[in-house]
Amino acid sequence: MKKKSIISFIGILLFAILIGFLSKSFAEEKPKVVFVLKDLNSQYWEIVKAGAEKGFRDFALDGRVVAPIIGTAEEQSELLQGILKENPDVLVVSPTYAPIIMPILDEFVEQHIPVLLLDTDNSWEHKIAYIGTDNFDLGRKAGSLLASQLQPGDDVAVIGGDVKSPVSGERIEGARLSLNAVQINIATEKVNLANEATPIKDATKEILEEHPNIKGIIATNDVIALQVVKVLEEHGLSIPVTGADGIIEMIELIEDEKIPGTVAQNPFDMGYLSAETALKVSRSERVESTIDSGVDIIIKGNAKQRLNFYKSLLN
The missing domain is CATH 3.40.50.2300 (Response regulator)
Incomplete structure (x- = not known):
């Protein structure tokens, strides 16, 4: 009986170690995704951020959202230079001013980091996809x-x-x-x-x-x-x-x-769809080159529902 107890204890211990190892491995395997928005000083971009962060949770991403404090292209470019050194798995960016931002995005491509454009499209040939409004x-x-x-x-x-x-x-x-x-x-x-x-x-x-x-x-x-x-x-x-x-x-x-x-x-959907697309790209899955987040018509009949949803996000 004593021998069986020891064997059972060792079995349980090994199982616990295995579970801990697997949990750590899965945690380490979370794709690292960085969103660089135009700013976080306006309600619109706060809602985009809320959608992205919901996506991080739902799709098990190691994600974060950053933006320039003032909102200038020069500041966004500096942010991107720092993120490039972090070597994320996927970059999602809403370029403030293409002539300044696109050259630094070329550097991401050189390091084999896929780039998704959010909210603001551009004819840049290296983008994996544009997620946003038509x-x-x-x-x-x-x-x-x-x-x-x-x-x-x-x-x-x-x-x-x-x-x-x-x-x-x-x-x-x-x-x-x-x-x-x-x-x-x-x-x-x-x-x-x-x-x-x-x-x-x-x-x-x-x-x-x-x-x-x-x-x-x-x-x-x-x-x-x-x-x-x-x-x-x-x-x-x-x-x-x-x-x-x-x-x-x-x-x-x-x-x-x-x-x-x-x-x-639909800024919330824009952020959420971008997180979902980033996951697919990190797995080398095929994605559409344009992902339309849609346009809604708001009138008296549906305004209250949208209003309550946004207020719940921002509280």
């Missing part, structure tokens, strides 16, 4: 939503950022296509604006002075859209304004019935 489709849906609240022959305005960027430019082109199709006139375009209150407010005031019969405004992002709404309120005007990101403040305007609706990216 910005032309977003603009097309924004134009259709605005047109549904107007009449043929009405005048609208477009206000946005750098028209040469693959984000703003494609959104404007998509909106123009939808509006032209139903004979809504784009009376003016105020573009190449920084995401700062003063230039946006000044541009909006110019639109109202130069085109007093304007019936609606399309903004290429929500930072711009929110400032446009403020100017309209100051002038006692209530006309539809569509944004692009679907952040909490825009959804609250819909809930309060200050605007009828907007279109929205």
Whole structure:
């Protein structure tokens, strides 16, 4: 009996050691994935981060999310230089300014580190995949939503950022296509604006002075859209304004019935899908070159659900 007890004890001990060894091995085998975002100072990017971190947990990734403090391309480039030395299994990046960022991404490729582009696409030949919004489709849906609240022959305005960027430019082109199709006139375009209150407010005031019969405004992002709404309120005007990101403040305007609706990216899905894609790439699995995170139309009927979801993420 004593001999059997000793044998049983040794068996249990060896089994425990084996389990511990396997657990350690699996932990060590977690793919190392680093996300480099444009910033973490805005609600939009906080939601992207929340999606990525949910993906890290669900897909057993050794992942982390970083971003420049100020948000400049130079700062992002320095971050990437440091991450290159860490030799991650996969890099996920949203490039701030392609001419500065793409050369450092070439260095990742030279070290055989696969690179995924998040949120902002680029024609860079070495990307494994782009995960994000089809910005032309977003603009097309924004134009259709605005047109549904107007009449043929009405005048609208477009206000946005750098028209040469693959984000703003494609959104404007998509909106123009939808509006032209139903004979809504784009009376003016105020573009190449920084995401700062003063230039946006000044541009909006110019639109109202130069085109007093304007019936609606399309903004290429929500930072711009929110400032446009403020100017309209100051002038006692209530006309539809569509944004692009679907952040909490825009959804609250819909809930309060200050605007009828907007279109929205899915930043949480963007982060989550990027983590899932990073896992597949780390396993050398084939992935699609473009992974569309979708565009939603937000109106009074579904605004509350989206609002509660985002608030739960950020609390």
